Amino acid sequence: MAAWYLQILWLHVGCVIASGSLFFTRGCMMLAGLPAANHVALRRVSVAVDSLLLAAAIALTTIIHQYPFVQAWLTVKVVLLAVYIVLGIFALRRGRTRAIRGACFATAIGVFLFIVSVALTHAPLGVFARL
Numbered sequence: 001m002a003a004w005y006l007q008i009l010w011l012h013v014g015c016v017i018a019s020g021s022l023f024f025t026r027g028c029m030m031l032a033g034l035p036a037a038n039h040v041a042l043r044r045v046s047v048a049v050d051s052l053l054l055a056a057a058i059a060l061t062t063i064i065h066q067y068p069f070v071q072a073w074l075t076v077k078v079v080l081l082a083v084y085i086v087l088g089i090f091a092l093r094r095g096r097t098r099a100i101r102g103a104c105f106a107t108a109i110g111v112f113l114f115i116v117s118v119a120l121t122h123a124p125l126g127v128f129a130r131l
Contacts, residue, residue: 002063004059004063005060005063005064008056008059008060008063009056009060011052011056012053012056012057012060015049015050015052015053015056016053016116016119018049019046019049019050019053020112020116022042022045022046022049023046023088023108023109023112024109026038026042026046026092027091027092027105027108027109030091030092030101030105031098031101031102031105037092038092038093061074072124073118073119073121073122073123073124075124076118076124076126077115077118077119080111080114080115080118081115083111084108084111084112084115087104087105087107087108087111088104088108090104091104091105091108092105114126114127
């Protein structure tokens with residue numbers, strides 16, 4: 001499987017970009033009051049992309065022999081992923097008011113960007129590791 005490392009890495013990166021872009025688009029649609037933000041087709045594409053993203057992440061951890069709850073930076077990514085998912089659920093579906101949905105959406109985008117910074121730096125503090 002190590003021979004496929006670069007292909008799996010780029011698949012993972014592509015899925016991160018697609019997942020983040022789709023979430024951002026759906027969040028903007030939600031803020032604009034468009035019911036299509038939760039259209040069944042968008043939800044299914046989102047699930048498919050996120051499933052492929054998770055599969056690529058698991059494959060990468062086995063290839064590089066670095067695992068969550070062993071390496072701090074991966075632990076931070078997994079914990080923040082759970083936070084991002086909960087915020088995303090409240091942003092797109094469960095938030096009772098538009099203000100709550102908007103706050104959850106903005107916070108989820110910030111968490112997403114921080115997860116990316118942790119991934120790029122391989123440091124638990126992400127971009128703040130350089131301060």
